[in-house]
Amino acid sequence: MFLATLDYESFFHAVMATIPSSILILDERLAVLSVNNNFLEKSRGVLSLTLGRRLHEIFPAAFQDTALDHQIRDVIATGRTLHRQRMTYRAPGVSLRTYSYSICPLQLQRGRRGAILVMDDVTDLLQLGEEVRRMQLHLASVVESAGDLIVSTDPQGAIMTWNTAAEKSTGYTHVEVRNSKLADHIEEPQNQDVEACYRGIAEIDDRRSVEWPMRCRNGESIPVSWRLSRMTDDTGKVTGVVVVGRNLVEQRAMEAQIHQGEKLAALGMVIGGIAHEIRNPLGVSSAAAQLMKGRIATPILLGECIDKVIGGIDRASLVVESLLRFARPGPISETTKVNVLDMLKNALMFASGEAAAGTAIEWKLPFIADSLYAEGVQNLLELVIINFVLNAFQAMPSGGRLTIAVRREGAEIIIEISDTGPGIPEAHVSKIFDPFFTTRSDSRRSGLGLSVSHSIVRQHGGSVTVRSSPHEGTTFIVHIPVARDRDMHAEE
């Protein structure tokens, strides 16, 4: 046989040297018969000082409190192997180590019995395990402490894990939702999107977020922004999906609050502007009336004062009227034939005080301009034109060119009011007719003008459009219907 060819002693030493464990062979008195190099290295011992010593002489004092002595004697007495025990001990000058050991009975020469003690240093292994465990706990606690909803599902969309944030947001516990479909927790019709996502699982893109409202236990629905990521194994096979959702309830509430605040601030600015617009003509009227009361000598001045009083009151009531029209837009019932050219000239006269120095005014009129008539309310149409002209002047604070063009196209009168100002940024063009939209930092005519104008033109059955290019200027184009044909009686 193969074993017969072995030199047993050499074999014994080779095995002892090869095994990465510490091995001690002890007799009944627990005196050391043999040790391997590994043991000597670990215990920083020397072979000559170890052999023949009793176990408690070579192990440190702390070790004597362990059950090892007793266990070895027991193994020797019973002949039964003791497997995988664990002990912790510190060799002199070495940090605390943990050993896993086994004790095996051994038949010695001349009928004596002994034991073989095999010890493995498992300190590093244990530390590794501990680290893995700590890491797992940490990861779990990250998932659990996250403010975001973290849900994992299998590739079919059945829920596997459901973190605390998901429980808090929805009111459903992990136990309740486990194995249910994620789609069943999303409101209709977006739940269809969820299912579509799982059908096309390969297409899931974690860079894109989707908003799916989530159904809660209390029947409410909360807005949640989701991001989906696939989980894959080593071979690239999809093992599930991680779904991270951000509860948007607070964000939405904050947005609403900011929006409300902005509205109030805009309203405050508009009110400031309105006050200014009304108190100016009131001031004129009041002062003109006071002048008439005894201060004015000539009849000409008296007449002028009366005109100022009436004019001021008219201006104030026009502001109030435009506000009321804005607040309660309705169809205009009593329209008349409005001479467009007269109306434009009047409007320009009203607004011209606002023109900056160096402002040129250019008319582009067809030769029939005198006989262009629109159907409408003269005062209101004038107000519209005043607003657009003021707007144009304000766009040219250091002067420029105001162009007023009029023409008739079919059943419409088209009035174009252009400035050579900086133009309206594209992002603002869609908002300029909003009642409270303004880019002005002061409160004068805080944007109410354009929206009032728009609303008045719409009441006339017309429309307003805007054309603007950066650095070249802005043109407001007003379409209003031409005057209806009136027979002689109606004209009367």
Next chain:
Amino acid sequence: MTAFVTPTVPEKVLVVDDDQDMCWILEVALTGLGCAVTTVCSAQEAIASVALHAFPIAFVDARLPDMDGLRLIEELHSLRPAMRIIMISGYYFEDDIRILEAVQASAIDGFLAKPFQIDAIVAAVTGTSNGKHRP
């Protein structure tokens, strides 16, 4: 009516308001007192006028198309530190915090809210209100 015969009326008065009717009213009222009135309707024109002529007193609107009235007043003061400036406004009230601060800091010598009393204008130019007339 004693205001008409007061001997302390300044010769020249500057009125800065973008409302032409308001300028007209102040012009009529102040001319009636014997003042030479210059009216301008923007901050730029006001600065140009003040740079050329020394006005003992100016009435300035709080809101002008090209500049905030309070800022214009600062500029006018730096040009003519001795000039008395009365603010007239339809935007503020006399108890507005910005106005109170401006009066306290002596940035303005008086404030009149629109609509105002002509007598208050008279008092402001004749100095009978000590420049701090409250309507």
